[in-house]
Amino acid sequence: MSDSNTTAFKNPSSFILLGIPGLESAHVWISIPFCTMYITAILGNFTILFTVKTEPSLHGPMYYFLCMLAITDLVVSTSIVPKMLAIYWFNSREIDFSSCLTQLYFFHCFSVMESGIFVAMAFDRYVAICDPLRHSTILTSPVVAKIGLAVVLRSSMVVLPYPFLVRQWPYCRTNIIPQPYCAHIAVVNLACADTRVSSYYGLFVVICVIGLDVIFIALSYTQILRAIFSLPTKDARLKTFGTCISHLCAILAFYIPSLFFSLMFRFGQNVPLHFHVLIANVYLLMPPVLNPIIYGVRTKQIRDRLLWLFTNRGT
Template sequence: MSESNATDSTSPSTFILLGIPGWEAAHFWISFPFCAMYITALLGNITILYIVKTEPSLHVPMYYFLCMLAVTDLALCTSILPKTLSIFWFNSREIDFAACLTQMFFLHCFTAMESGILVAMALDRYVAICDPLRHSTILTNAAVSKISLAIALRSALLTLPYPILARQLRYCRTTIILHSYCQNMAVVSLACSDIRLSNYYALFVVFFVTALDVAFITSSYTQILRAIFSLPTKDARLKTFGTCGSHLCAILAFYIPALFSFLTYRFGSNVPQYFHILLSNIYLLAPPVLNPVIYGVRTRQIQDRLLRLFTHKGT
């Protein structure tokens, strides 16, 4: 290969996203549940943001973190769904190389942010239950701001090497991505140069972010459960544990699809390609759709504010 050709192949002008390979004929029909999930995520998370903003009693650390979670969920689903729907509806499969790397950065960055926010919410529950008298002095507005900044910086700094490493690779085989969005491994697997560094770094981020976050959450809830079981009455134990219910459901909605997606991608060599892609989409769409429902159903303050909102509109 000549030097000029190698240079050209290093930076292709566009990639082609296939959507869900093998299910092209069903793309139009698949688009409707995807669109419904996107609209549900938009309406649900915007409603959460509005309620917390307009209800002074919710201006406390737990709901500040919930607002961060809602903003992250909005950004996460918006980073992939519009392009995915354009593939399903209009067969608009081309994506500019720079746009593909940008999408790669944002979807992985917001995924890492989601995990970090769940850790921050676990910290809030730990302090509120294990050291309630100091909750207001430990988790001040300044502390919440610093935690939020640290989560954003950690996510951005850990994700930035993804597009940088992908940009350095040579793409001389094909520019067809067997996916509905520019997921890191789906892109770098197209390269004809050595991708071991990208693979190692991706594994490092998975274990550094996910493993450490899960370990911190597990440690926090171990201490929380000890504090709950030390309470004198069953009613007190149930009431205290109930304050953690929404957060635990949000944790399950995020980490369980993530675990299945990771395991099937790494070890499911016999799993059909379309199943990989559907699972990876569910992994990114489930938390934005479910989190507002979880907190709306399980949080009394949000329920009361919603009821007052609709009652006021009806009168």
């Protein structure tokens, strides 16, 4: 299918992904940092999974949720980056309509899932600090499994309407998507029908799902901070707060770029399109890259296990 195929069609057989519009000549150079970030994300998250699996002392609620976070980061990055690199390296810009919807679903589903995992981790920190004596009885393995299942089911069901709504719209304008992956709003914008249902539902997901997650996390940390400030000594307060640093850093790495990107998308009309796309791509890869680094550096049990693995390999 030609890039210039913008004639009227009701149901396109495929879409054309443009990569970074306006910077096609620099795609090979642009691919280097993204490829490096992707490799770092793969190695880092698999290291987290291997470390938790092989160390019995890490078989607890916090680390089970961390493993869920690592799996989610692997799926989010893998659903986007391989096709992105194929565009940059081989100019493979065409994507089948069904493949586009599949990519769209997995990307948004696991992004919502990641938000839910942060809520579960915040609840774990709340119980551990505000009711430490009951932590092991409240967050048992079956309860952790049920929380994980609830997070998976919620994200799967919430995002499920996305591809069905996208599939029903007629596409008579163009089949060119000015970015290197199929995002919900990017595909909807190509339709030549009244797509307010898709737009409103996307807004509902952002406000009523992601927004509620942020509120639950904020409420959890309000109670956590109250409990910390009620401790008798400064050392006890610092030590207790230190157990939350990794989670807080991961939350900031996930939500702050998302907020910045949303504001730029809505109010940065004068910002060049290629800058929008570059920022969006960096935003997608930041959490998968940073999360294993944050937890590997900040969590003593993981750090000690990794040091033991590396120093005892040859013994």
